[in-house]
Amino acid sequence: MVAAVVDRLGRLDVIVNNAGVHEGGDPASITDEKWRKVMSIDVDGVFYGCRAALPILKRPRARS
Structure with a gap:
């Protein structure tokens, strides 16, 4: 899902x-x-979702 987004x-x-x-x-x-x-x-789903998203969320973003 993260990759698709x-x-x-x-x-x-x-x-x-x-x-x-x-x-x-x-x-x-x-x-x-x-x-x-x-x-x-309830627990594993949250963990795996966060783990998949963290590398993307930690990327530096250009300021607008």
């Missing part, structure tokens, strides 16, 4: 990692599979 628009100014899921129930009833799904989307 840069290819199309020539730059990336900001990233908003806004995704999340919830598996209802108390901790004793949530399966490991459901917990991994939540963590994968």
Whole structure:
């Protein structure tokens, strides 16, 4: 996604990692599979999105 934005628009100014899921129930009833799904989307997704965007966001920009 980051590469597609840069290819199309020539730059990336900001990233908003806004995704999340919830598996209802108390901790004793949530399966490991459901917990991994939540963590994968809620935590891993944010990490990988930031990691992909950081090199682009850190590039020096021309002042206008």
